[in-house]
Amino acid sequence: MKWREPLELALFHVGCRVTGRLPLPLLQRIFASIARILVRIGERRVRWALVNTRIAYPELSEAERLRLVTASCVSWSLNLLDFLRMQTWTAQDLRDHIRLEGLAALHEALSRGKGAIVLVAHLGHFELGLQALALAGIDCVVVERVFRNRSLHATLRRSRARHGAEPVDRKGAFRRLARALRKGRTVVIALDQHAGRSGRVFVPFFGLRVPTSSVAAVLALRTGAPVLPCCVVRDSADHHTGTIFPPIAPPCTGNRACDVEIATASYVDALETLIRRHPEEWMWSYRRFRGSPDCASDPYALEPT
Secondary structure (H helix, E strand, C coil), rough: CCCCCHHHHHHHHHHHHCCCCHHHHHHHHHHHHHHHHHHCCCCCHHHHHHHHHHHCCCCHHHHHHHHHHHHHHHHHHHHHHHHEEEEEEECHHHHHEEEEEHHHHHHHCCCCCCCCCEEEEEEHHHHHHHHHHHHCCEEEEEEEEEEEECHHHHHHHHHHHCCEEEEEECCCHHHHHHHHHHHHEEEECCCCCCCCCEEEEEEEEECEEEEECHHHHHHHHHHHCCCEEEEEEECCCCEEEEEECCCCCCCCCCHHHHHHHHHHHHHHHHHHHHHHHCHHECCCCCCCCCCCCCCCCCCCCCCCC
């Protein structure tokens, strides 16, 4: 509905102003309370999150899974709060709220002259990590999904680019990403979401094969760019730590299709390892396991009443 677009944009601007004026402890309590309410009323994405935790952690009781989903929802509510607050932060404010570790590994990878691919999941405050990378002097391109609300998307894109990162629409992005890598730039790709029918492979994730985009593997194999996992997690009430890990060794079977699948599987495995370290900070609300050939039926379908 057209009336929703200006309303959403107005709410975003109001949220930025309000969160810049009220005390942080009060704001955190409010946002966390809203998240807990959504869990209690069984909002649709909360139900999906519970399905995901049943698949990922079958050894947990239902009460333990509910606690994990609640912690995840609270974590994301606080990240949303920080994202709103970020809109008025200066470059120094941003630096004060995050510590980057592993930059040496990224600089070493970039020194090879083939660019670098940084893999992320929707784990912790990856938007803050992107800004920190740009402020650290990393010339980066980030693959993004275009929102239906074009006005809000344009506002968020300007925010994302204000410290030097270049957002690129994921549709038709391959050539631009390959060109960026050949220029020695860093490409940031999220690889933890369901992939469409084109350009995907099925690789294990929490024990089930899931449809995953092969774009990172194809780019890496075609350009020789090293691939480094990265995550940004909260280490205190108002601070985060971003960590860039060493490059993942590329496969070399001589069969390109096989190499793409092996490489993608290794990337997803690295991200799963990070999620298992910080499960409360991953966004469990995606229908990540839909389309898995290991599921006899749609795990997200409502059970008959």
